[in-house]
Amino acid sequence: xxxxxxxxxxxxxxxxxxxxxxxxxxxxxxxxxxxxxxxxxxxxxxxxxxxxxxxxxxxxxxxxxxxxxxxxxxxxxxxxxxxxxxxxxxxxxxxxxxxxxxxxxxxxxxxxxxxxxxxxxxxxxxxxxxxxxxxxxxxxxxxxxxxxxxxxxxxxxxxxxxxxxxxxxxxxxxxxxxxxxxxxxxxxxxxxxxxxxxxxxxxxxxxxxxxxxxxxxxxxxxxxxxxxxxxxxxxxxxxxxxxxxxxxxxxxxxxxxxxxxxxxxxxxxxxxxxxxxxxxxxxxxxxxxxxxxxxxxxxxxxxxxxxxxxxxxxxxxxxxxxxxxxxxxxxxxxxxxxxxxxxxxxxxxxxxxxxxxxxxxxxx
Numbered sequence: 001x002x003x004x005x006x007x008x009x010x011x012x013x014x015x016x017x018x019x020x021x022x023x024x025x026x027x028x029x030x031x032x033x034x035x036x037x038x039x040x041x042x043x044x045x046x047x048x049x050x051x052x053x054x055x056x057x058x059x060x061x062x063x064x065x066x067x068x069x070x071x072x073x074x075x076x077x078x079x080x081x082x083x084x085x086x087x088x089x090x091x092x093x094x095x096x097x098x099x100x101x102x103x104x105x106x107x108x109x110x111x112x113x114x115x116x117x118x119x120x121x122x123x124x125x126x127x128x129x130x131x132x133x134x135x136x137x138x139x140x141x142x143x144x145x146x147x148x149x150x151x152x153x154x155x156x157x158x159x160x161x162x163x164x165x166x167x168x169x170x171x172x173x174x175x176x177x178x179x180x181x182x183x184x185x186x187x188x189x190x191x192x193x194x195x196x197x198x199x200x201x202x203x204x205x206x207x208x209x210x211x212x213x214x215x216x217x218x219x220x221x222x223x224x225x226x227x228x229x230x231x232x233x234x235x236x237x238x239x240x241x242x243x244x245x246x247x248x249x250x251x252x253x254x255x256x257x258x259x260x261x262x263x264x265x266x267x268x269x270x271x272x273x274x275x276x277x278x279x280x281x282x283x284x285x286x287x288x289x290x291x292x293x294x295x296x297x298x299x300x301x302x303x304x305x306x307x308x309x310x311x312x313x314x315x316x317x318x319x320x321x322x323x324x325x326x327x328x329x330x331x332x333x334x335x336x337x338x339x340x341x342x343x344x345x346x347x348x349x350x351x352x353x354x355x356x357x358x359x360x361x362x363x364x
Contacts, residue, residue: 019054031346037278047089057109067116096358113145123155157195167194211278221308233270240278
């Protein structure tokens with residue numbers, strides 16, 4: 001074995017300590033490994049299959065369209081049915097204590113999320129609490145993470161694609177308050193700059209940006225400014241860097257190193273306690289060739305030509321070396337190469353998310 005092979009083996013061995021395999025999941029002192037934003041419906045996630053990759057839990061955005069109240073109720077009902085089936089090895093995470101409970105049961109933790117507050121219905125907050133009653137219904141059914149907006153304006157605020165940034169709305173302010181009271185985490189990943197900053201200020205506790213990049217490294221409005229990162233960190237929040245390479249780099253190729261570049265920037269601006277990872281990909285990844293992914297986005301690109309978030313593609317959509325099911329091991333290996341300590345790697349791979357989620361869902 002030459003020096004390069006020895007170094008690769010050493011790095012891989014250290015990464016295995018953090019991600020490991022099914023047998024290593026219950027090792028004493030091992031941190032939690034969590035993808036802070038994955039995509040999948042109730043029938044698309046197999047607990048034992050995902051556990052075998054070394055992950056302990058996933059935030060799962062419900063794949064519903066349109067993102068409206070009836071569809072959200074139906075989606076949560078489907079998930080609850082799935083969770084009750086024998087042999088699925090899934091555990092619904094409602095509070096921070098459920099991460100350890102899932103591990104003790106050798107089950108995959110599932111945190112249910114929706115990326116659009118439109119599921120609360122049209123805003124009627126000036127004369128009725130119906131939107132908040134809808135939120136309570138969804139929370140009771142298991143929803144724990146709610147993004148105020150997707151790309152466009154909702155009743156809660158403006159998304160990053162809106163040409164005029166109106167910021168947080170009356171409803172958005174009340175939703176943040178109610179999520180704090182009920183015990184849930186607000187997500188601001190797709191929100192506009194003003195909505196993001198105002199939501200952070202409005203929240204009494206920590207909030208999250210589960211999947212985004214840093215605008216200082218790539219100027220797309222889909223990414224977050226240093227001001228937003230700093231404000232989020234000052235509130236004790238969480239920033240999950242995604243693997244959507246289209247918004248990480250303008251180079252013709254991309255890899256996990258681009259993800260770590262953005263993690264480095266989050267750490268420089270907000271500190272190690274803020275940094276994490278949210279793939280924005282299916283639970284077991286998507287190994288499709290990058291050319292196929294670019295082709296699939298052609299209609300979206302044409303429809304939104306000239307708008308924020310639809311910047312020209314450079315031959316890739318995601319970081320290809322992370323497209324498989326073992327993306328967390330790939331990330332852990334890259335973090336070791338970059339010189340992060342074992343303690344800090346545990347924080348990035350899941351510890352920071354567990355801390356912020358626990359604080360949000362177990363309000364004092």
